[in-house]
Amino acid sequence: MAINWYPGHMAKTKREIKEKLDLIDVVFEIIDARIPYSSKNMEIDELVKNKPRILIMSKVDLCDKVITDKWIDYYKKNGYKVVALDLINNPNLNLVFNETKKIKEELDQKRREKGLKERKLRALILGIPNVGKSTFINRLVGRKATNVGNKPGVTKNLEWIRINDDIELLDTPGILWPKLDNEEVALNLAAMMAIKEEILDNEEICIYVIKKMLKDYHDVITLRYNIKEENDIVIILDEIGKKIGAIRGGETDYEKVYNTVLKDLHAGYLGKITFDRDLPQ
Numbered sequence: 001m002a003i004n005w006y007p008g009h010m011a012k013t014k015r016e017i018k019e020k021l022d023l024i025d026v027v028f029e030i031i032d033a034r035i036p037y038s039s040k041n042m043e044i045d046e047l048v049k050n051k052p053r054i055l056i057m058s059k060v061d062l063c064d065k066v067i068t069d070k071w072i073d074y075y076k077k078n079g080y081k082v083v084a085l086d087l088i089n090n091p092n093l094n095l096v097f098n099e100t101k102k103i104k105e106e107l108d109q110k111r112r113e114k115g116l117k118e119r120k121l122r123a124l125i126l127g128i129p130n131v132g133k134s135t136f137i138n139r140l141v142g143r144k145a146t147n148v149g150n151k152p153g154v155t156k157n158l159e160w161i162r163i164n165d166d167i168e169l170l171d172t173p174g175i176l177w178p179k180l181d182n183e184e185v186a187l188n189l190a191a192m193m194a195i196k197e198e199i200l201d202n203e204e205i206c207i208y209v210i211k212k213m214l215k216d217y218h219d220v221i222t223l224r225y226n227i228k229e230e231n232d233i234v235i236i237l238d239e240i241g242k243k244i245g246a247i248r249g250g251e252t253d254y255e256k257v258y259n260t261v262l263k264d265l266h267a268g269y270l271g272k273i274t275f276d277r278d279l280p281q
């Protein structure tokens with residue numbers, strides 16, 4: 001499997017994130033609720049160390065809540081503060097602010113003990129591509145927020161945005177590298193568009209999605225595309241082609257089948273799904 005994260009690139013990304021982290025009191029780590037394992041970069045633990053962290057699960061509107069709730073429990077049991085959000089239709093930011101309030105109180109306490117003045121929490125958003133970092137920033141910032149600008153000496157050239165009386169946010173998120181060591185994880189990431197199609201092609205991703213759906217969400221996919229066949233993937237692709245009108249001159253336009261299935265998946269037309277199912281042992 002081709003991997004686009006060369007060691008040099010990864011080392012540079014790590015260094016940049018470490019530099020940002022030095023200025024930060026709290027990290028919002030964003031993962032995709034449909035792939036709560038695959039979209040989580042485990043090396044973040046080593047980067048963030050003991051800094052307070054809130055795990056934001058985005059796209060809950062698209063996930064299979066029964067399965068994702070197991071992951072939420074799992075992460076909570078492992079010491080995470082978890083907030084699940086639909087950033088598009090119902091971004092309930094109070095869930096986030098309830099957590100940051102507690103963290104701010106602890107920070108204030110520590111600062112008072114040291115004879116320092118209280119100050120706003122400085123926050124950074126971290127996550128692999130396409131998990132909703134920019135959307136989350138936009139939600140937090142809203143329209144009321146004003147840019148507090150550079151603070152010479154403390155923050156170099158970084159821009160801070162005022163969120164409320166408690167928090168200010170670094171305006172650019174830290175982009176973590178996705179993990180590609182495991183083929184299923186890479187396919188999950190590709191299915192949810194967290195890694196580009198240059199790494200895995202549409203055919204491979206689409207066939208993975210169809211097989212996965214037939215296994216875990218059987219009736220949703222068979223009903224949507226009128227699939228009768230259970231095993232032969234070529235027959236299944238032909239059936240889908242027929243259903244979506246992707247037959248030309250008696251031949252299935254497979255490229256169109258791949259694109260349509262993946263578009264339907266992303267739009268939520270294949271139902272609410274979670275592709276990571278088994279919790280780590």
Ligand SMILES: Nc1nc2c(ncn2[C@@H]2O[C@H](COP(=O)(O)OP(=O)(O)O)[C@@H](O)[C@H]2O)c(=O)[nH]1
Nearest residue numbers: 058059085086087088129130131132133134135
């Ligand atoms: N349905 C849904 N889509 C979301 C949610 N959060 C982000 N998105 C979509 O996911 C895509 C990637 O979001 P973006 O903020 O650009 O991700 P980034 O690469 O991490 O900055 C965009 O099309 C967003 O509209 C969510 O909670 N629900």
Ligand SMILES: [Mg+2]
Nearest residue numbers: 130133134135
């Ligand atoms: Mg972005």
